[in-house]
Amino acid sequence: MKIKMINLGKQYDRGLWGLRKFDLEVGPGVIGLLGPNGAGKSTLMRMLATITRPNEGTALWNGVDIFRYPDLMRNSIGYLPQDFGIYPHLNAIEFLEYLAAIKGIDGRSAKRRIDELLVLVNLVNAARRPLGSFSSGMKQRVGIAQALLNDPQLLIVDEPTAGLDPEERVRFRSLLSDLSGERIILFSTHIVSDLEATATEIVILHKGLKLLHAAPEEIIQTLDGKVWQSVVPSDALAALKQKYILSSVIRRQEGIQVRVVSETAPNSEAQPVPANLEDVYLHLVSRNGAKP
Secondary structure (H helix, E strand, O other): OOEEEEEEEEEEEOOEEEEEEEEEEEOOEEEEEEOOOOOOHHHHHHHHOOOOOOOEEEEEEOOEEOOOOHHHHHOOEEEEOOOOOOOOOOEHHHHHHHHHHHOOOOHHHHHHHHHHHHHHOOOHHHOOOEHHHOOHHHHHHHHHHHHOOOOOOEEEEEOOOOOOOHHHHHHHHHHHHHHOOOOEEEEEEOOOHHHHOOOOEEEEEEOOEEEEEEOHHHHHHOOOOOEEEEEEOHHHHHHHHHHOEEEEEEEEOOEEEEEEEOOOOOOOOOEEOOOOHHHHHHHHHHHOOOOO
């Protein structure tokens, strides 16, 4: 099972590309798409979900061109878009039954599958409440349930933790990890912490281009020996921001503790510290001309 993208590109206007020259090949696991808003993550996901077509390039699902044979792809995917709509007066069971019918799942199979999914997303006790009364996190869990109705081999989730509180975000990330295994999950976000505990591979995008694709530990190794920590006076912070990439700023009693990405120590008191994913992300995006 694999999906392969070859020179994939989407142009929205003359000179304005949402995605350009994008190559990627992945198999089962959680593939994190990380980038700032406007990086091309949603554009890529809409193309893979066959909602929009590319202007150039192609994508292959198990060797088959998904744009020539979109129905084959649609039968294999589950999709949770960034703006997931619900019918507030329906309860979770009614809503999932409605979507199962749209997907062509027969009534008996749909009932069995819905019962399984309500357990999986921990919504059994709220299954007959109107969706309009659900919290943001509960609505997202309904969104995952509808995306899993056809037991897809490819699950696409676009910014699923946006607007969730920290507890719901942790719960949602755990759910995605549980759903991986013999399935490809494409998980788009601009929140670095969402990927640290879940992704088996990470793709960093910026301005429609792929900057890096590797396992999390390999990505972190690219900044080995280039991250420093020190405490500086408050009046030195502005000058430091002008000269270096700061991945963390914490106020302490003795001054401001800063985490700096730099080839060399920013000052004589700076000590090297292990890099993390956020250091690499900020470094790559800043180096390519914008703040994340």
